[in-house]
Amino acid sequence: MSTRRRRAAEHEGEEDEEDEAAVSVERVFEGREVPGWREQVTARALAVSALLGFMFSVIVMKLNLTTGIIPSLNVSAGLLGFFLLTSWTKLLEKAGVARVRPFTRQENTVVQTCVVACSGIAFSGGFGSYMFAMSDRISDQSGENWEAQNIKNPGLGWMIGFLYIVSFLGLFSVVPLRKIMIIDYKLIYPSGTATAHLINSFHTPQGAKLAKRQVKTLGKFFVTSFTWGFFQWFYTGGEGCGFMNFPTLGLQAYKQKFFFDFSMTYVGVGMICPYLVNLSVLLGGVISWGIMWPLIEHKKGDWYPADLKPSSLRGIVGYRVFISIALILGDGLYNFLKVRGMMSEPTLPVSGGGTTGADVPTPEETFDDKRRTELFLKDQIPTKLALGAYAVIAVVSIATVPRIFHQLRWYHVAVSYMIAPVLAFCNAYGCGLTDWSLATTYGKLAIFTVGAWAGAADGGIIAGLAACGVMIGIVSTASDLTQDFKTGYMTLASPRSMFVSQVIGTAMGCVIAPSVFWLFYNAFPDIGMPGSEYPSPNALVYRNMAILGVQGLGSLPRHCLDLCIAFFVFAIVINLARDLAGPKAAAYIPLPMAMAIPFYLGPYFGIDMCIGSLVRFTWDRLDPARAKAFAPPVASGLICGDGIWTLPQSVLALAGIKPPICMKFLTRSTNIKVDQFLRAAHSTH
Template sequence: MEKTDMELKQEEEEGAPAPSVERVFDGVRVPAWREQVTVRALVVSLGLSVMLSVIVMKLNLTTGIIPSLNVASGLLGFFFVKVWTKALEQAGVLRVPFTRQENTVIQTCVVAAYGLAFSGGYGNYLFGMSSKIAGQATEADDSQNIKDPKLGWMIAFMFVVSFVGLFSLVPLRKVSRIQQRPTDCTGNRPSANSSSFGNIMIIDYKLIYPSGTATAYLINGFHTPQGENLAKKQVRTLGKFFSFSFLWGFFQWFYKSGDDCGFEAFPTLGLKAYENKFNFDFSAMYVGVGMICPHIVNASILIGAILSWGIMWPLINNQKGNWYSADLAPNSLHGLQGYRVFIAVSIILGDGLYNFLKVLTKTVQTFVSDSQKIRLSTLPVSDEVQMAKQPIVSYDDDRRIEVFLKDQIPKWVAIGGYIIVSLVSIITLPHIFPPLKWYFILVAYAVAPVLAFCNAYGCGLTDWNMASTYGKLAIFVFGAWAGAHHGGVLAGLASCGVMMSIVSTASDLMQDFKTGYLTLSSPRSMFVSQVIGTSMGCVVAPCVFWLFYKAFDDIGVPGSQYPAPYAIIYRNMAILGVDGFSALPKHCLTLCYIFFALAILINLARDLSPKKVGQCIPIPMAMAIPFYIGAAFAIDMFIGTVILFVWQKMDRAKAAAFGPAVASGLICGDGIWSLPQAVLALAQVKPPICMKFLSRKMNDRVDAFINSAS
């Protein structure tokens, strides 16, 4: 029986939980799962997938830092469908209103599609196979360890590996304890046979999945009267800063006709600082990224930039001719570039190992604890005692569980899908990558469900997706298994892609199930939209990368517009896994050991210190990023975090409501400008002006040369 308004008010005064979300939607019909996956939702999803894939690809090929674009996709999806339905409503032909379930389908589809622009490895393992990156590596540049990008095999590879993770959690499914609940909100007892692989995460263990939960509350808020008005204001704000960012990128293009030209080469902190890559390069995108990333992440990146480019690299450069040959090319990994790459690798591995063990330990402890509670709650005691031990189920939980159990994915579909896709992969992948033997893939798929479960469970607890860590583990295991003389580097990089795709997709699916659970979206519509979004991403992501690859000749080259820093890092991880440390320059291995240990110690200090102290200690993974690519983007991001910090001090509520919209607008505008810029480059249309900055002495020489020439 529903509670009266007086009873609800009394509960609020007594410190009861917040008012029910689902009571706001009490009179709203929940559409069937087929009605949630609409044509207009898929059309909007495809458009947003292309736009956000371009943005993610640009970020992937510049710094490798990919902020969450869920807010942008949610806002834009809401906006475009609202415009669509408003136009149809005025024309008198609107048949189906826009629901939060349809909004969730768009969100799921878009995130699945643009997620492949990152997990597809275009900025790390996949591009690391190319001859362009192999030429910069220490060794292993023979033909059996090289695979240059081609649109055909990249699309085939995406289709082969990207769907396995969607089915990988099925072998671990179990009967949900939901059968112990006396009745659902309709008065019926849910059947144990309706249990699905999502139940263990969502219902049994009630995992938070912070990103999925935040997305659900965003969507729920959009579709309430007050939330819809706020969403319209947020979309207008996003549109303003989108336009500004796009036009600013267009304006900057006119001044970049050569190397070291334009606003990117503006020596804002002086020429000497610019030589060490310390300058503000007027990037609207990275100012926006800084506004989305937590303050400690931005501060950590700046600290890492100061430590590396401000202190370490100038000191090591003074040892030229002593620690390494003075005659080496600037990009040789036997020289200063080797210290940059391998010290960054050691920090990343140290931080990844620590967090992997931390999340795994927490996952096992929580899983065992919850399993014991569930086992105790199902002992054969009397109904009265059993009912007394039942946790109080709120109206929202009751309603959500009822809908969540209604449309489950059949077990035979999920297990059959896993077997079929695995067989296709085992047969197909050795033809794409000859060093990757069929039994490597069989072993990977045999352990994949366990690893996918660990990653999905850990992500539900901490919101930390450890897919890249599992990928690095695969690099070392399968690369060493293949061996140095049998294409071990290529095998390691390819197996990284296989493993990353499985565990990342499984984790994303559970995030989406959490969002669907909180918005009363059908698990079946979530699964279908994930499959459709993944299919979109398998075509869109390779095509977007191919556009960048063909438009910019210097892609992957250090110091270029798109250096793809993680590509050389991942390739050298594979070389280390196969060949060992023999190719490192003098004292580089010692420094790697020191920074590997330092990454672990800093993480320990963060976890063991009081909360107020720990949250001020830098994050090693973030510190490692500028070690290789420079400090310019670190300054951009720090300016973004300063803007947000001041805004929060002045008006915290407004900053919370509109900060993500401003940041998303800056990121989207600059990112979308990359598309016409690439088209202009393909058409061989070059900017008309080169804006350069010279010292006074150099300027006098240039003036003298011009005068003598005239």
């Protein structure tokens, strides 16, 4: 009996420890001095960042020119930065170099920020989309003959110059809002949060019992998620193959994107996002893909032509793109005006949950929040400096961008910079809720509006595509920076070091990314051609969007504009209802920004997130103490393992190694036809 009682007492003691220190990461690091921001941005960190930035830029460029789908690389950058700098310091110590500076979690965060900023230019630079779409090679594939003023071929000099002009504005546009996003709104930024958990786990001091168990838990689920990604890869040997295309709810539901795609990333995201965000995403998917799009598709031939290409903005895709933009703009504009102090004190969209998504903050969370907030507000980036820098860069850009693209007038650029801060806020806000950056969606809006404004006769196609580049450059870097601010907030990295490393990484990327593209462009003469090794499918899509854009609002499908206005007003009304209803009732009113994202992408990732929510909800009810202690490490392990797998997957693709198996799902009648065809083919041999 005494042994049993002792074990029970020990178990209760462990539970008490877990309950007390469940979410208090900073108590574990309390004895460690936080270096100043200048000591965080070290020469060795920047050297490693340049190396990793080049490597990641090659990977992103490869994906840009093949599938066009770019995964989040935050986690990979954090892990590889830790590995390289740890190896560096150990080698110097073995070589007998005296007084090697300790490698801190803040320095690790600087590397991650710099690498992501650098490789992010390979995406936002549009080398597989808007920039390449300007070329005569892509123009010839559009099937329409255009004059020389609607064509601009790639050139290393003008590409580097253009990127330097437009890539820094987004950084300065979001700096004044950093406190509101991170501290007041307590936005989750799932990838940034997961990366912070990973970095904190790497640098956990020895002797912290619970912290060591949390690190072990994170590692266990990291390996599980990585292994699952590797296992899935074997079955993706063709288009539409693999577990990610598993029709879990039936083939008819699969056609409307209702299925569980076995993504450990979004199961993990669902575990750390508040329940309201996950349910809002699913609700948006049900309203759009479950009700609206099927009804509109029944109007094919009436509201829009029946013989259009699947990607044409004149058809169902036009409704998806522009209605989702209208909903996002309505929500973003409302919240932007609140932030500017033009309305009453904002109601927090995420109710006090911090990174765990819990409904009520605990004393331990308060300790972490106080510690993190104190250091986050310590090294201020003056708002006047940010606004002044934005104004100066905008003036320079307004004067110089039209010299690179003579089709784009100075007033086109000026208007873009006037509305860009609102769109940057919208993108950073939406990314904070759901982890999705919709930079390309805002770019499509710029293509359509500026292209129609300029007109085909005055080079509207190039004007629209260039305006797309201006907009993507701003809104993409804005969401990246706020994501990194969240990581820095949770690792006690100075906002000033985050900003400086983002600026340095962006400057690196403006040279590295176009240089890597130039290597691809000259090494592969058939780049951008259908059936080639690098077909760049998105470039033709963007070219066709620009062609549609110069034809104006009249080219939109029927009633599309009416629906856009209705959903814009709907977003404002929902936000008003949330503010007027009070905090308790607002917890049951959906978030328009979260609802809008599946309007375009589909509800499948919302199903993943809701499964993560269900796991967290069940765990909270069965064992709340352990859930508080271990749910964030479990979620971060799932996100990080899946994120790291994209690195070897990309290397395999670069090496030309393809999966050996294609697992596809067919209807019974289609399967019978396939069997008959195979038998017939076999008999002929």
